[in-house]
Every structure is written in structure tokens, then in C-alpha cells.
Amino acid sequence: MAEARDTILEVDALDVRYGPVRAVRGISFEVAKGGITALLGANGAGKSSTLMAVAGVVPVTSGRISLFGQPTTKATPDAIVRSGVGICPEGRRIFASLSVEENLIVAGTAVATPQVAAKRRAEMMERFPILGERRRQLAGLLSGGEQQMLAVARALMGAPRLLLMDEPSLGLAPQMVDTIFSIVEELQCEGISILLVEQNAALALEVASHAVVLANGEIAAQGAPADLASDDLLKSAYLAA
Amino acid sequence: MDQLVQQLINALSLGGIYAMLALGLAIVFSIVRLINFAHGEIMTFGGYGIFLSMVFGFPPVAALCIGLGAAVVMALAMERAAFRVMRGADVISLLITSFAVSEILKVLFQNGISARPVPISFPSAWSSSYQIGGMTIGVAPTASIFVTILSLGCLTFVLRRLAIGMAMRAAAEDFDMLRMLGVRANRVVAAAFAISGLLAGVAAVIWTAQRGSVDPMMGFFPVLKAFIATVLGGLGSLGGAVLGGFVVGTLEVLTQAFLPDSLTPYRDAIVLSAVIAVLLVRPDGLLPARSGTRS
Numbered sequence A: 001m002a003e004a005r006d007t008i009l010e011v012d013a014l015d016v017r018y019g020p021v022r023a024v025r026g027i028s029f030e031v032a033k034g035g036i037t038a039l040l041g042a043n044g045a046g047k048s049s050t051l052m053a054v055a056g057v058v059p060v061t062s063g064r065i066s067l068f069g070q071p072t073t074k075a076t077p078d079a080i081v082r083s084g085v086g087i088c089p090e091g092r093r094i095f096a097s098l099s100v101e102e103n104l105i106v107a108g109t110a111v112a113t114p115q116v117a118a119k120r121r122a123e124m125m126e127r128f129p130i131l132g133e134r135r136r137q138l139a140g141l142l143s144g145g146e147q148q149m150l151a152v153a154r155a156l157m158g159a160p161r162l163l164l165m166d167e168p169s170l171g172l173a174p175q176m177v178d179t180i181f182s183i184v185e186e187l188q189c190e191g192i193s194i195l196l197v198e199q200n201a202a203l204a205l206e207v208a209s210h211a212v213v214l215a216n217g218e219i220a221a222q223g224a225p226a227d228l229a230s231d232d233l234l235k236s237a238y239l240a241a
Numbered sequence B: 001m002d003q004l005v006q007q008l009i010n011a012l013s014l015g016g017i018y019a020m021l022a023l024g025l026a027i028v029f030s031i032v033r034l035i036n037f038a039h040g041e042i043m044t045f046g047g048y049g050i051f052l053s054m055v056f057g058f059p060p061v062a063a064l065c066i067g068l069g070a071a072v073v074m075a076l077a078m079e080r081a082a083f084r085v086m087r088g089a090d091v092i093s094l095l096i097t098s099f100a101v102s103e104i105l106k107v108l109f110q111n112g113i114s115a116r117p118v119p120i121s122f123p124s125a126w127s128s129s130y131q132i133g134g135m136t137i138g139v140a141p142t143a144s145i146f147v148t149i150l151s152l153g154c155l156t157f158v159l160r161r162l163a164i165g166m167a168m169r170a171a172a173e174d175f176d177m178l179r180m181l182g183v184r185a186n187r188v189v190a191a192a193f194a195i196s197g198l199l200a201g202v203a204a205v206i207w208t209a210q211r212g213s214v215d216p217m218m219g220f221f222p223v224l225k226a227f228i229a230t231v232l233g234g235l236g237s238l239g240g241a242v243l244g245g246f247v248v249g250t251l252e253v254l255t256q257a258f259l260p261d262s263l264t265p266y267r268d269a270i271v272l273s274a275v276i277a278v279l280l281v282r283p284d285g286l287l288p289a290r291s292g293t294r295s
């Protein structure tokens, strides 16, 4: 009982295949309530596949995923999101031909009433002032860091309990990487549980409360970030840090 | 001068019909990657809706509204019955499905109503004309231009200002991302079909009001032209569809009016050659859809 209450996401013996490619091979881990769980690993390790399986976007070949204590085997991505999950996918995928504000309006349509959505939009523009300043600009014209902020703001429109973030720091200038990581920590302080996929292992291990290292679709190690960070062998083998 | 203005009005009126049909095709294509060959039958169904409600004694304006509604219902029914189960299939499978839907509906129209044109008798005022600055101009073509402008204006409003319209534009760009924001795919797709049906219904209203009859092939031929218009404008581009529609309509009217009699059998060939010539220079169409769209 206690475990069910403290676990937001439970992944059990998850397998993801794309035809003959076994991207994820029987991995199990949990995301604790209120924590940041880092999912690390080299290119092609299966991090995004795991995240997209949790989101319901790629089908689970075998294994079990439970969100908020409910199995999600048959759930569609939109139903999973409406149940309280926010997604910042790999590559940000903001709607480039829509304005900043329109991106947020679209993000609010399914997860909030019009009044609540309007209130949250105002909150987002306050939290990320640059989005407020550029509200009428096409989102495609924003810089990479600004686009990432928009992607985060968009994922927050439904006031999620769990946030799935796929490499939010990728391709950003060092200063912007710091900004993004401080946002991640801020969100955690507000009580949002986070599953964070990162290639920047050093930074991810700094903010995480639990870390899972993937290699070739399997779990190479998992545990407290401090332990993983001090393991030189692990670092040199799997984490390009 | 007199003739030129009249032909210009005819060109705008016909171009507007093509533009609305092309827009309906483009909206659905941009979101579900379906080239809906059965779009013409949505228009025809709207035409029969007008015909039948006149037969049942509804006043003409009410009959036109019923025709609009019939087209929307047909578009939604088509999506539900035929295309929803095919969601995510490749473009060719979807195209073949829509061929089948088109054929089935045409047979139903032929056997259920009549293979030949059925007349609709609108008030004679609709087919009259008025004088302006010494020129004689038809009431129906003028009204159809206003209806077209109104429809395009409403559509722009929906797409630019309403959340569902923004969601449709987002869906055209990255449908999977939209679902990752919690939006139900079926709602957006249904909205796209409803709008395409409404536009086809408006086309049916204008078409029947000008021609006064409905037949099983009524929508088929204009939609063929609308296909050409969407390709000319840039497949999946909404602005391109409108522009393409007006270009094809104008070319058609001008060749009809000003070609010598000996060349009129080659009218369509001349129009198509002009389209091909444009595509040779601009293979992606006049106003291509944004690049960088994920499929």
C-alpha cells in the first residue's frame, strides 16, 4: 500500500520492438512521487523508446506499465496525458507555424476548461517572461532555448503530476542548459514528479534523486546518483560525461 | 468591356466553387493524408438534400440550409464508416478506399434517385440579372461571389481565432504531438471533415442555384477540377488551394469565352497544359505547404 502511494510510475519487464529491432529489453524501474528520475545512456540505448512507451506513443511489445497505480497497457497517448502526464518530447516539436500563444492555447484545449487554461497561460507567461514578450511571434522563430521553454510551458498546461522530458538540454548553449536544469529543479519543488532523459549525465546526476542507466536496451545500473557518479567504470562505459 | 466584366464575374464565381472544394480537400489531406476522391459525392449529396427538401415543400432558403447540413452529415458519416478504421494507413490505401466510397455513393444516387438530372425550381428572381453602369450582370453569380467571400472569411476566423482551428493547424504540422497534449485525434479529424463537408455544401448550394438541377455526377467533375487546383496550389496548402481554385476557374471561363469555336473541344487540354507548365516551373505548386512538416 505504502509503495503504491509513493510510486507514480512503475515499469515492469518492458520490451519495445520496432519490427526486428529490440530497442528496449525487459527493463524495470520506478519513478517515485516528487522525485526526479534520470534515465541515462548513450545514443540508441533505448531512452526515448522507453519514454514513448510510457506515453503510449509506441506500443509496448511485452511487460507492464502502471501510472498512478493504474495499468496503461491499452491507453492512447491522449488519454494518458489527460490522466495527469505532461510530455516534452525529443526535439521539442513545438508547432512552428503557430504563434507562441497559439501553442499554449492548443495545449490547453484538452486538459483544462477555457477559464483555467487562460489563467494557466497567464501564469506561463509570467514564469517564462520571454514567452510573454514573444506571444504573438511564430514559435518557429524562437531560439532553441526559448522553444524548449515553450515546450515545457506547453506540457505544464494540464498541471501534470508526472512530467516526461526527453533531452531538454540538447543543442542548447551552456547558459541555457543551466536555465533549463534550474527550471527542472523548480518544477520538482512544486511537487511534480519528473522522468528526465538526458545525455548530459553529469548535470542530470546532480539534480536527480534516482538514476537509471540504459545500455543496448537493458539496464546497466540503477541507484542513487551519487553512487553512479562516483563509479568511474560506469561513467567511461556508458555515460559520455 | 461589358463582356469582360461579365466573364470576370463568371470566373470569380466558378473559381470560388473550385476554391471551396479544393479547400475541403486540402484541409482533410493536411490532417489525415487522405486524398478524398469521394469529396464530390459529398457535394452531390448536398445537392440531393436541396432537391428532396424542395420536393417535400420546404421554402428555397430552408432547402439550401438543409442541403448544407446534408453535406456535413455525409462528410462525417464517411469519416466514421470508411476512413476512421483506415487511420494511419498509407496514402495509396486511403485513396483506394475513397475511390470505393465514391463509386458506392454514385451507384446509390443513380439507383435510389435517378441516373438523369432532376430539376430544382428556384424562384425566377435568382436567375435574373441586374443592370449596373450599363452592364448586365447575373444575380446568381454575384450572390455566389459574396457567399464564397463570406465562407472564406468564416473559415479564416475559425482557423485563426478558435481553439479548434488552431488545433487543426497544429494537427497538420504534427498530429502525434497534438495527441501528446491530450487532444483526442477523433475530434480534430471529425472537425476537419465537418468543415470540408460544409464547404462542399456551400459549393452545392451555389452550383444548384446557378444550374437548377442535380445529377449523380454533379460533384464529381467540379471536384476533379478542385484536385487540379490543390496540386497547382501545392498539395496540403490551404492558401494554395484557394489560389489554385481561382486560377483553374478563371482559365476555364476565359478559354470558354474567348477561344475560337474550332478550339473549344481542347479547352480542358489547354487548361491542363497551362497547369502542367506551371508545375514544371514550380513543382511544389504556387504556394507550397510549409516544409519541415512531419508525416
Ligand SMILES: Nc1ncnc2c1ncn2[C@@H]1O[C@H](COP(=O)(O)OP(=O)(O)OP(=O)(O)O)[C@@H](O)[C@H]1O
Binding pocket: A018, A021, A022, A023, A041, A042, A043, A044, A045, A046, A047, A048, A049, A050, A090, A199
Ligand atoms: N521508429 C523506429 N523504427 C525502428 N527503429 C527505431 C525506431 N525508433 C528507434 N529505433 C531504434 O531503437 C533503438 C533505440 O532508440 P531510442 O531512440 O530509444 O534511443 P535513445 O536512447 O533515445 O537514443 P538518443 O540518445 O540518440 O536519442 C535504436 O537502435 C534506434 O535505431
Ligand SMILES: [Mg+2]
Binding pocket: A047, A048, A049, A090, A166
Ligand atoms: Mg532519444
